[in-house]
Amino acid sequence: xxxKFTVLLLLATQYVVNAQDISxxxxxxxxxxxxxxxxxxxxxRPTNAKSLATDVLNSFDKDGKLxxxxxxxxxxxxxxxxxxxxxxxxxNSKNLGQVFLQTLxxxxxxxxxxxxxNNKLGAGFRFRVSNGEPVDELFIAESxxxxxxxxxxxxxxxxxxxxxxxxxxxxxxxxxxxxxxANIDKSVIASxxxxxxxxxxxxxxxxxxxxxxxEKLIVNRDDAEIDLKKKVSELTxxxxxxxxxxxxxxGYNSDDKKFERLGFWGNAxxxxxxxxxxxxTARYMHxxxxxxxxxxxxxxxxxxxxxxxxxxxxxxxxWYRAEVPDxxxxxxxxxxxxxxxxxxxxxxxxxxxxxxxSVNLSIGKDFNSPFIxxxxxxxxxxxxxxxxxxEPAHLPN
Amino acid sequence: xxVKFVDLDDSYKPKTSTKDIIVDVIIGDGQVGSYSIFLGRxxxxxxxxxxxxxxxxxxxxxxIVTVTIVDVLKQTNWTSMTVTVTEGGTETVYxxxxxxxxxxxxxxxxxxxxxxx
Numbered sequence: 001x002x003x004k005f006t007v008l009l010l011l012a013t014q015y016v017v018n019a020q021d022i023s024x025x026x027x028x029x030x031x032x033x034x035x036x037x038x039x040x041x042x043x044x045r046p047t048n049a050k051s052l053a054t055d056v057l058n059s060f061d062k063d064g065k066l067x068x069x070x071x072x073x074x075x076x077x078x079x080x081x082x083x084x085x086x087x088x089x090x091x092n093s094k095n096l097g098q099v100f101l102q103t104l105x106x107x108x109x110x111x112x113x114x115x116x117x118n119n120k121l122g123a124g125f126r127f128r129v130s131n132g133e134p135v136d137e138l139f140i141a142e143s144x145x146x147x148x149x150x151x152x153x154x155x156x157x158x159x160x161x162x163x164x165x166x167x168x169x170x171x172x173x174x175x176x177x178x179x180x181x182a183n184i185d186k187s188v189i190a191s192x193x194x195x196x197x198x199x200x201x202x203x204x205x206x207x208x209x210x211x212x213x214x215e216k217l218i219v220n221r222d223d224a225e226i227d228l229k230k231k232v233s234e235l236t237x238x239x240x241x242x243x244x245x246x247x248x249x250x251g252y253n254s255d256d257k258k259f260e261r262l263g264f265w266g267n268a269x270x271x272x273x274x275x276x277x278x279x280x281t282a283r284y285m286h287x288x289x290x291x292x293x294x295x296x297x298x299x300x301x302x303x304x305x306x307x308x309x310x311x312x313x314x315x316x317x318x319w320y321r322a323e324v325p326d327x328x329x330x331x332x333x334x335x336x337x338x339x340x341x342x343x344x345x346x347x348x349x350x351x352x353x354x355x356x357x358s359v360n361l362s363i364g365k366d367f368n369s370p371f372i373x374x375x376x377x378x379x380x381x382x383x384x385x386x387x388x389x390x391e392p393a394h395l396p397n
Numbered sequence: 398x399x400v401k402f403v404d405l406d407d408s409y410k411p412k413t414s415t416k417d418i419i420v421d422v423i424i425g426d427g428q429v430g431s432y433s434i435f436l437g438r439x440x441x442x443x444x445x446x447x448x449x450x451x452x453x454x455x456x457x458x459x460x461i462v463t464v465t466i467v468d469v470l471k472q473t474n475w476t477s478m479t480v481t482v483t484e485g486g487t488e489t490v491y492x493x494x495x496x497x498x499x500x501x502x503x504x505x506x507x508x509x510x511x512x513x514x
Contacts, residue, residue: 047472047473047474047475048473048474048475048497075472075473078470078472078473078475079473080475081425081426081475081476081477081493081495082425082426082427082475082477083423083425083426083477083478083479083492083493083495084423084425084479084493085425085426085427086423086424086425086427087424087427087428087429087430089427090427090470091427102427105472142429145429145467146429146430146431146444147431149429149430149431149465149467149504150431150433150443150444150465152431152465152504152506153431153432153433153443153463153464153465153506154433154440154463156402156463156465156506156508157433157435157438157440157461157463157508158438159402159508160404160461160463160508160510161435161437161438161459161461174438177438177440178433178435178438178440181439181440182433182440182443215400215402218400218506219399219400222398222400222504223398226398226502229398229467229469229502230502232429232467232469233469233470233471233501233502236469236470237471
């Protein structure tokens with residue numbers, strides 16, 4: 001059944017077989033870029049109305065023409081402040097409307113086609129209606145961060161209550177007292193005190209100097225937590241449980257003045273963890289160039305990743321219809337219609353043998369194409385050996 | 398990473414002599430934060446409503462609310478906080494106070510000084 005069998009043994013080079021093709025079963029992160037098939041050189045991601053206005057203005061040249069090779073991604077709900085949206089509501093909302101608003105992102109892109117020279121525009125959207133739930137690691141990291149912020153709040157109180165009677169000693173004592181009353185760990189209090197005493201040498205005893213001293217102490221404490229902040233931010237977007245999301249995009253050729261591409265995606269996934277999930281995807285893609293191609297895909301996938309191995313299984317069914325300009329036997333132009341069903345099946349895995357060596361295997365059958373005749377069966381066995389890398393062999397994403 | 402300080406002043410007039418005065422904070426915009434409530438420099442409570450006492454305990458003193466918020470959301474730089482003072486059945490709301498963090502992962506520290514008069 002498997003017609004080709006290839007063994008790749010690559011020594012002294014970094015070679016990673018793209019074993020995890022499960023991305024075919026997920027939604028494009030920025031549909032407007034995906035529909036045009038390119039990643040813009042510059043992507044603007046405004047986070048409020050003012051920066052959106054600035055970004056839009058910057059998208060035009062001095063003659064008022066839209067610049068090419070630009071991308072824009074924005075989440076309209078987040079342009080304004082939402083003072084009643086607590087962390088708990090943000091993370092755990094089951095309200096369909098709220099989840100939709102929180103997750104809705106719009107994207108746009110411009111590109112100059114290098115082959116035809118035509119200007120193309122893309123626009124897309126993406127949203128969720130079910131957003132799963134936060135991972136347990138987030139609560140651990142968040143609790144750790146809040147403990148650090150509590151220390152900063154204790155120091156900030158002294159900044160607000162500074163009086164003309166204060167000096168460095170009274171300030172440090174007040175910070176220490178606040179932290180003791182806030183039940184902060186004794187070793188942490190001692191560490192903050194040492195840090196404050198050392199830093200205090202650079203500042204005088206005037207109220208202005210004392211304020212600067214406290215602010216510097218806060219900034220130093222804050223800077224020390226950058227990794228923890230990053231971790232909390234990243235974990236915020238790791239979700240488990242049931243996620244249902246949709247996306248759509250269209251591509252417009254502004255020179256030929258026609259819509260060339262249209263795509264809709266729907267995806268339902270169940271995440272046991274961010275590295276262990278089942279996913280069901282449906283998508284509709286229409287392409288209208290010289291050749292018109294429409295396909296509907298429905299696919300199922302499973303992926304599991306651990307420190308020593310990962311595996312993904314994917315099956316996707318495709319119904320397609322292609323209208324191809326052709327000539328009949330008399331040499332007259334006709335439109336040839338191809339309608340068919342095809343499928344893709346793939347099993348892919350990676351096993352880490354040691355720190356520097358991993359084995360990758362991909363076997364399966366790819367889609368048949370109305371334009372290319374091929375068996376579609378593929379099998380790739382790869383050995384990944386990192387001769388000079390001090391880093392352990394990583395599993396491909 | 399930067400820290401932004403937002404200093405706020407307001408006043409509170411106790412409504413009764415017999416009811417406890419409870420101060421609470423809501424941190425908005427889905428951000429992570431921690432708050433502490435003080436009467437002057439006396440720590441009362443952290444990340445939980447604070448009972449700062451009755452009128453006779455607070456008169457002439459300042460209630461200080463310090464709220465430290467980190468912008469952990471990639472899709473926005475907004476941070477916000479609202480303080481509520483409840484006495485009996487009466488609620489007084491301060492805010493919402495809003496501030497944009499300059500950059501993702503920046504910290505915004507709000508300090509609200511409420512003069513109890």
